Amino acid sequence: QKEVEQDPGPLSVPEGAIVSLNCTYSNSAFQYFMWYRQYSRKGPELLMYTYSSGNKEDGRFTAQVDKSSKYISLFIRDSQPSDSATYLCAMSPSGAGSYQLTFGKGTKLSVIP
């Protein structure tokens, strides 16, 4: 069973749509949950991070974590063509000595003008 599963898409939506991106995971030790945006041949850029369960909102972006279901989501409201990119979920455990992020495969999003 893969540690982090993410639908690779591609996902194509019209400008202004609400986008929902999701990941599931199997490792209950994960406590920190992140969403990165990656443009083609570029490095990942952190968008949001959440600790444990709950919601976090930042502008047009909302991150949700449901630890009981081992399921995380990223919502993008009023999507723009500039949001077209690959979105990666990433997770890490808590505690000293745990440095590595475990990534999903990424969902490629296209926002059509």
Next chain:
Amino acid sequence: EPEVTQTPSHQVTQMGQEVILRCVPISNHLYFYWYRQILGQKVEFLVSFYNNEISEKSEIFDDQFSVERPDGSNFTLKIRSTKLEDSAMYFCASSELTGSGGNTIYFGEGSWLTVV
């Protein structure tokens, strides 16, 4: 905005050759990382480095790989005797505090390695 810089952006090397990828982390950061992404695959953790020693490494990071902080600013990844399957984008990253605390890990633009 401060950024992680990597060189070279692209390197082509023959199988069996040694490669050194270089990185300049953000200046006040203490934790340094290498990740890699094979084309079409996930971003994978290779190694983390703190206080001049390896903190954690993955199964991928075998004896073929080594990291070094030769001076106060550079952080390098050396791949000895490259194999075809080492072809990937290698990302250097850094963070002010440990990444496990949810502290922001900043990634560089990547070094694309092609082994032929």
